[in-house]
Amino acid sequence: MPELPEVETTRRGILPYLKNKSIETVAVRNRQLRWPVPARLKNHLSGQKILDITRRGKYLVFGFDHGHMLIHLGMSGSLRIVKSNSEIRKHDHIDWLINNGRVLRYHDPRKFGSVLWTSGEPGQHKLLKTLGPEPLSDTFDAGYLYEKSRKRQLAVKNFIMNSTVVTGVGNIYANEALFLAGIHPLRQAGKISFERYEALVTAIKNVLHAAIEQGGTTLRDFVNGDGNPGYFRQQLRVYQRAGQPCCVCKKPVRLLSIGQRASYYCTECQR
């Protein structure tokens, strides 16, 4: 479900309810996620104040005096603020009871997400340490992508979806950015010019910014922390539009599986 814009939308949605609030207790109903929820999570968090919530790639990083809680939403995870008497649904894994009477609730049918604790620097955590630059930061630019891609044989789509290259570009926005930049998704990463990487970097930043402004893309059931959907879906140019006319040249949008992921593109507009 969530890519970077959806994670950022979630962060912004829940932050006002949680920043500088304390966690009274934690109820873990189902520890089974990508990695088991730490048995000591409740001990770590009870009575502790949430100092801030930041984002690294698609990870949410909850800051406390004595450590950090990392949450990844995987493919189907969501975090919502609910009332304390809110009915518990199937796949509601974890509740954090907040001292303002609200509850932060983690829901994840496919269990690909994760909730972890780290007492050290979060950036040194095994899962964050290898992440590439933030796509919306200044260090992510054409020079970086161009240098990083030299001698690489893989398809450019797989290249930009590799989290060690740049973190947070998932399947929806990889498809959209390649369309906006006019680059065929199968083109070899190492053979793309500096100028074309300039266009691609701009496209990635633009599409992510636009999606964040629209509250993310709701395909099936994504909702932000307040339970509202995102509205970027209406602005998708190629994603899930196979067979429909390209919005620029009217040729039908093509669908191809690249690296086991659905890839949508226009043969006329993307070379």
Place this chain on the structure above:
DNA sequence: ATGCGGACCTGTTAGC
């Protein structure tokens, strides 16, 4: 070092 495929899991949709 690089790149690929399998693995994790459930719900929804497409096709027969």
Place this chain on the structure above:
DNA sequence: TGCTAACAGGTCCGCA
């Protein structure tokens, strides 16, 4: 209409 198979927004890991 009902059953089965394929597919879905992620990414880590092991193998060649």
